[in-house]
Amino acid sequence: MKKIYLLFCAAMMTLSAAQAKVIFHESFDAPNGTVGELRAGDTNTEAFFDGYSYEETRWWTHLGSSNYVKVAEGTLSYPGYQTSGFGNKAYLWSTGADDIRSLASKGVTSGKVYLSAIIHVDVVKANATPDYFLTLCDHANGYYLGRVYTKSVQENGSWAGFRLGVAKANDGDNYLRYTSEVFAPQTDMLVVIEYEFVAGEKNDIVRLYVNPTKETTSPTLECVQDTVTGGGVARGAHTQADAGSYGLFGVMLRQGTNTPKVYVDEIKVTTSWADVWVEKQGGEVIEDTSVDNIAALKTATVYKGVLLKSQPVVVYEKNGNVALQDSTGAILVNDYMDSRLLNGVQAGDQLSNLTLIPVESEHFIDGLHTARLSSKTTPAVASSGNSVTPFEVTLADAAQYGPACVQLKNVEFVIGAEKKFTVGLQAIQQGEATADLNIPNGCNIIGEDLPAKASVKAIVVKNDESGLRLQISASADVTDRVAPSGTGMENIQKSEVSVQKVIRDGQLMIIRNGVIYTATGAEK
Ligand SMILES: [Ca+2]
Numbered sequence: 001m002k003k004i005y006l007l008f009c010a011a012m013m014t015l016s017a018a019q020a021k022v023i024f025h026e027s028f029d030a031p032n033g034t035v036g037e038l039r040a041g042d043t044n045t046e047a048f049f050d051g052y053s054y055e056e057t058r059w060w061t062h063l064g065s066s067n068y069v070k071v072a073e074g075t076l077s078y079p080g081y082q083t084s085g086f087g088n089k090a091y092l093w094s095t096g097a098d099d100i101r102s103l104a105s106k107g108v109t110s111g112k113v114y115l116s117a118i119i120h121v122d123v124v125k126a127n128a129t130p131d132y133f134l135t136l137c138d139h140a141n142g143y144y145l146g147r148v149y150t151k152s153v154q155e156n157g158s159w160a161g162f163r164l165g166v167a168k169a170n171d172g173d174n175y176l177r178y179t180s181e182v183f184a185p186q187t188d189m190l191v192v193i194e195y196e197f198v199a200g201e202k203n204d205i206v207r208l209y210v211n212p213t214k215e216t217t218s219p220t221l222e223c224v225q226d227t228v229t230g231g232g233v234a235r236g237a238h239t240q241a242d243a244g245s246y247g248l249f250g251v252m253l254r255q256g257t258n259t260p261k262v263y264v265d266e267i268k269v270t271t272s273w274a275d276v277w278v279e280k281q282g283g284e285v286i287e288d289t290s291v292d293n294i295a296a297l298k299t300a301t302v303y304k305g306v307l308l309k310s311q312p313v314v315v316y317e318k319n320g321n322v323a324l325q326d327s328t329g330a331i332l333v334n335d336y337m338d339s340r341l342l343n344g345v346q347a348g349d350q351l352s353n354l355t356l357i358p359v360e361s362e363h364f365i366d367g368l369h370t371a372r373l374s375s376k377t378t379p380a381v382a383s384s385g386n387s388v389t390p391f392e393v394t395l396a397d398a399a400q401y402g403p404a405c406v407q408l409k410n411v412e413f414v415i416g417a418e419k420k421f422t423v424g425l426q427a428i429q430q431g432e433a434t435a436d437l438n439i440p441n442g443c444n445i446i447g448e449d450l451p452a453k454a455s456v457k458a459i460v461v462k463n464d465e466s467g468l469r470l471q472i473s474a475s476a477d478v479t480d481r482v483a484p485s486g487t488g489m490e491n492i493q494k495s496e497v498s499v500q501k502v503i504r505d506g507q508l509m510i511i512r513n514g515v516i517y518t519a520t521g522a523e524k
């Protein structure tokens, strides 16, 4: 245990920079094209759920399959917020596909969340119903919370500019609030949405800041219950549900019927006002982008996919999950939605270029540490035909190595009426610790005599409420077998026999560990 503890401490140190202040920063550092787009085989539903689940490394089109949000040439910048922008910018125009990008494996559920962006409103449709184009997302309730709207303003029959609006959730004048100021188009502006969680139902607060500075203390607009009434109805109010139990998980670029022609860039999500002003340096996201090994990955608290540098070996494949092992540990990697990334990968392959997102405990599969494969990088097979070195552990510690290959010395086999290996589960124990050893169909150990004790090389395949389960793959995985006392001569190991042939009363006898047996196994 001490060894593991030290290992984890080392892993934590390598991740000290991962306590990111900016949990999302999108510069659209991509070539001209679409921001997100359905790929062959994708559906909007998959994209939506994938975005919800853990995918924060790319934008997903969760509604629509045409007129995708585009990447436009050139970046936006805003003094004091992102003084030098990076890459390009997003371009939205009228109705079309909506794109979501996730913040984290699980959303933010308390405190305050800030969504900020530089916008450049080019054209707002005249006399059109107001529409929103940027919002935070809450998958659990299917809500888009903290929406930024534009509303065209006509003066003397011609377009004079636009107002910015904010709503906590739903459309409609009863919930929307607008700036009194009318803004001129084609200007770089900074907008910040502040979502504040408040204990209780239907009482979370949403605020909008227009062109704030770090020193700004008052919002431009606030959606608080009963702050303003219009026609006797509370505006900006809380007749709508708050973010659900999964919290705020993503950012959406939305193209509705009356969405303005607008450029959006340098989008950040933070959990404090001060962090809104943390600028991206050198084009790099401020968070860690890599971990040294699997032990570090297991203890990581990161919002992004991280590159695993240790180039682990594939131990086995299980229900579409691949177990990877390096010298520090093993982890199951889930490739759902992206099976194309690990397509054709086999046991013994050493993989490079793996970007993984650690998964929280409630998403463990069979109680084993799990990571989600990110599509940020495409894994490559660096070499094939490798074998992994088992971790030498006790049965009590084996669970912590799931889903690794482990070597156990002298575990005891529970021998029932059936005294041979059969297909299924075979109980083993070592001191107080117990486990089931799975004997898979077709394994060449089936039919061999059960030993009283043996050394076992196995893979940890399950560690949940039903207990710890290990699996062997061949007879050769069970070595140093010690036959149960009182069995026939065929089960006795050479090393146990001190005198190989004794004749007593005219019978052939053997002596095993100082006890004399007949050739049929009866003790004398
Ligand atoms: Ca940019």
Ligand SMILES: [Ca+2]
Pocket (backbone or CB within 6 Å): 197, 198, 199, 200, 201, 202, 203, 204, 242
């Ligand atoms: Ca609340």
